[in-house]
Amino acid sequence: MPYSLAMQTLIQNIRNIPKAELHMHIEGSLEPELIFALAKRNQVALPYASVEALRAAYAFTNLQSFLDIYYAGASVLLHEQDFYDMAMAYFERAHADNVIHTEIFFDPQTHTERGVAMNEVINGLHRACLDAKAKWDINALLILCFLRHLSEESALETLEAARPYRDKLIGVGLDSSEVGHPPEKFSRVFAMSRDLGLRVVAHAGEEGPPAYIWQALDDLKVERIDHGVRCLEDPALVARLAKERIPLTVCPLSNLKLCVTPDLRQHPLKKMLNAGLCATINSDDPAYFGGYMNANWEATFAALDLTMEDAVTLARNSFEAAFVDEATRTGYLAKLDAAF
Ligand code: HPA
Ligand code: ZN
16 A cells, blocks of 8 residues: 555655664675675575575564574675675665664674684674774674574683674674573573673563563663563563663564564554653564665554654664763764754
8 A cells, every 4th residue: 555645755754864773683684695696605505596586485484484594594604704795785775774873783603603713703794894984984883692592501602702802892682592592591691791891682572471571681681672572461561661761672574574463553663662662673684574774664654653753762762772872872862853
């Protein structure tokens, strides 16, 4: 259905708002064309005959059905240059969507388990972050994610392997298969990460229950919750998240594609904003879920009939939730004010 004239005008305006993206897995920005180009460059065999065949496989029923294909796609990444090229392709898209600050998740265990050294991963991504600043004036930070389907021992080894690159990281996170892998499984590695001065976030309440959000807050002491949409099932949890202004990095097109919500018109974002939560919009795995930052904003605004006021709130929330010093935050908020 075509958008109303008013919605078309609103969408035009929200495209130009400066924003921060706080929930984006860089391996999830690998477009099929780049997967095939890297497979050729690195002589990696793919179980798909063509770009079209790969794209046709992007019909997901839940988180795990996506993760299986996502890890297969990441198998083409071998060298520093591959990580650099992947990140630069994302930054170009982010810049086009007026993303001025982005905090990128990466999954080192997906690569080190295949024999790729940590330095190839982090140096490639870090070099791209520097070039994104120089080329597009994007502030890009790196968040190392532990894979929760693996053991805490493996996460501890990963933290140890990343220690020489501590200064290239802003924080750590927790991702992959949620149900059956509660946050409390990672209490020690998160405590060690906090001791290193790393900021801490975790995926919780995407497919997992509200109890996982409580655990992420109390056991891991996270500063933001990734997804967190299932918090609405627990009024006491909503009250706490609102009172403590814990940001939630919501990913609407991801929730739609992974069947967390049956229809964007039933997406919980509006209820989350109405409950006074510090919710933000993000793309999660944009190459797999049908769009980058502005595609997420546009589809969500149209489906939930959000307003310009909501847009300002969402952009403000993204800057409030960013891991930056207060002077940088003030600068971002001034840019937001200047956009009106
Ligand atoms: N959830 C959990 N793990 C992930 C996701 C997600 O949405 N994307 C990439 N890894
Ligand atoms: Zn995610």
